[in-house]
Amino acid sequence: MIExxxxxxxxxxxxxxxxxVLRPRMGPSARQSAPGEFAELSRGVTHYQWLGPEGGPLxxxxxxxxxxxxxxxxxAPRLAEAGYRVLxxxxxxxxxxxxxxxxxxxxxxxxxxxxxxxxxxVADRFTLIGYSMGGAIxxxxxxxxxxxxxxxxxxxxxxxxxxxGPVARLVVNYGGFGRWLFMAMYGRSFRKGTETERDMPSSxxxxxxxxxxxxxxxxxxxxxxxxxxxILDRDLEEEHRTIAECGLPVxxxxxxxxxxxxxxxxxxxxxxxRRAEHDVIEGAGHALAYSHSEEVLRLLRPALESAxx
Numbered sequence: 569m570i571e572x573x574x575x576x577x578x579x580x581x582x583x584x585x586x587x588x589v590l591r592p593r594m595g596p597s598a599r600q601s602a603p604g605e606f607a608e609l610s611r612g613v614t615h616y617q618w619l620g621p622e623g624g625p626l627x628x629x630x631x632x633x634x635x636x637x638x639x640x641x642x643x644a645p646r647l648a649e650a651g652y653r654v655l656x657x658x659x660x661x662x663x664x665x666x667x668x669x670x671x672x673x674x675x676x677x678x679x680x681x682x683x684x685x686x687x688x689x690v691a692d693r694f695t696l697i698g699y700s701m702g703g704a705i706x707x708x709x710x711x712x713x714x715x716x717x718x719x720x721x722x723x724x725x726x727x728x729x730x731x732x733g734p735v736a737r738l739v740v741n742y743g744g745f746g747r748w749l750f751m752a753m754y755g756r757s758f759r760k761g762t763e764t765e766r767d768m769p770s771s772x773x774x775x776x777x778x779x780x781x782x783x784x785x786x787x788x789x790x791x792x793x794x795x796x797x798x799i800l801d802r803d804l805e806e807e808h809r810t811i812a813e814c815g816l817p818v819x820x821x822x823x824x825x826x827x828x829x830x831x832x833x834x835x836x837x838x839x840x841x842r843r844a845e846h847d848v849i850e851g852a853g854h855a856l857a858y859s860h861s862e863e864v865l866r867l868l869r870p871a872l873e874s875a876x877x
Contacts, residue, residue: 584751591786594667598785602664604656609683612666616657616684620648625876626692628655630681632700632726633795634758635779635857636663639699642771642861643868652872657684659705661791662782672791672798674708674807681709695875697868699723699857700829703820704799711807714814719875722820723864724854728833729803740797750793755783771861805840812841819845819871821864823852845871 592598599606604617617637627647629640637656644654658665660680661672670676695718698706703725710720739746762779772778782788811818818841822831834846847867852860 584748588751588786588789591784594664594785594787599664606664607684607687609680609687611660611668611670611680613664614657614660614666614680614684615664616655616688619644619654619656620652622653624648624651624653625872626655626690626694627652627872628681628685628694628696630677630696630698630702630705631656631659631662632702633792633800634662634782635700635775636665636782638663638772638775638778639857641773642858643864646861646865647868647872650869655688655690657681659702661787661794667785667787667791669790670794672794674705674799674804677705677799678709678712681705682713693718695719695721695872697721697723698725700854701726701795701800703727704804707804707807707811708799710816711810714811714816717816719817719819719871720811721868721871722818722837723857724823724826724829725820725833725837726800726829727804727807728829728836730829730833736796739793740801747793751789754789754792758783765855765859768855768859770855770858772858775858803836805836808837808840808844812843815843817845817875818843819847819867821856821867822846822848823854823856823860824848824850825852826854826856828854 602615604615607614607616629644631637631639636658640656644656647654659677661667693716696706696709703722704727706720706722707725707727710717739750759780762776766776820834820837822834824831831848837844838846849856849860849863852863856864
């Protein structure tokens, strides 16, 4: 009897690992329907897409923790129609990009962006737009390379020391047990969270199904956990103060009803960078990039125009 008990316990413990190993890798077959192109970078393949006329003012868009570059589909084409040359790409661990292992600190993501820009031979200065975790990545990149940017635009940006709750703290702080708990629970939690957006108006077609499709592939869960333990596990006061000292123009756009990146982060950013400008979209939550894309575009247009002067 006791042998059956321990066998069952072992099965429960090993189940999340076995399930992850059995998931398909992101590879050529999964990429057959991907728009855009691919770059072989030092850590693996990165999927990217150009929109808009060559020679137009350059805008680079960085997505967040769990929504790949398709999150920009309600915004990037409209910027392209306005004459901007827009680059979107999938961060490692998401979308059609590879899922390399490693601690996902700021340098992990800024290196990917630096290598991609070098691969594409982008030498001109550009405006960087970062959404959610992409805002944290944007701040890290801007602090390292302010000379490359015309302006930094942040949508509901991470990096202000927000608290994701007791379960997230447990997952982040307790090594192997935290990883086991995350791998066992995250799929169900992610599906439940995204299902709440099923009836929400969205400028990105089928966004709930496309988000949930990320769970099919090996490495997505590990990438999310690595980011939670990495770039999302600290505030970016030093980076934002560096950006302020450099005089780089910054615009932050917040959702009034955001319960993931609370609007209280606006106060922290204002303290760290008194030159930063702020706008608030009433009635918007954390999904503002696709739930309120028209309002976001309305704020982006003058900000992008001012960056060209």
